[in-house]
Amino acid sequence: MKKSILEFWVGLFVLLGVVAVGFLAFRVAGSASGTSGQSYTVYADFSDIGGLKANAPIKSAGVLVGRVGSITLDPNSYQAKVSLNIDSKYTFSSDVSAQILTSGLLGEQYIGLQQGGDTDNLAAGDTISVTSSALVLENLIGKFMTSFAEKNAGGDNTESAGQ
Template identity: 40%
Template structure:
């Protein structure tokens, strides 16, 4: 074997390793950038989204069932809208509860879905009402002002 063949083999091996690592990283992040599962979209309105970010997970019973595609502001009633993409494998009743929760006091926030009991399921393009995030600073401020008022 000459030097050129060895370099070509090493380069191919390195390329395969990089592609494999990228694939593993995307799967570990539960991010199907390679044309994964089909989804349906929902718009969930909140009074306050706290530190919620695009691409944050949407979970139900601790299982990731979707991702937040985008965040926007409704210009009519000035509420935050989280546009979420839910995996087609998961169907939720139209009276399900959407809430912003944190993994811990300082951790990331995500949307948690608690399924309701309705016979009618949410469909692509539906709008739902969510429970706003608890803002730690607001709770501390309220506690301090309540104690000062006493």
């Protein structure tokens, strides 16, 4: 009898734990939008977006100001055309710059906006002209390995040529 009561309480505790985890998951997913619903769309062209995905955050000075709408390939320039849905309560100058950044060393990628100095504001449908592509870790490692191999190969040739 005592064993069945103990099993009941353990089962109830596990059930409450599952419900709590589910509640937290839905709460976090629900608050991920971060925008008020009213937004305007601007565009930015990047030569390499790395691992940027649709619905990625757009931040300015660390504050969430919008979300990435869509990412397409421009058939003329072969660059990634990213639509940025910016919350309408935030305005940026027409010379704002956009760069793809990473949260931490291997975190998610997001777009960072840096305010410019122009007095004219960015309007819906405008394209951000000053962009900086993603820093891809694999490319950096490849460049480092290539320069390291060339340096070592060059060092070996000069030593053997002098002998």
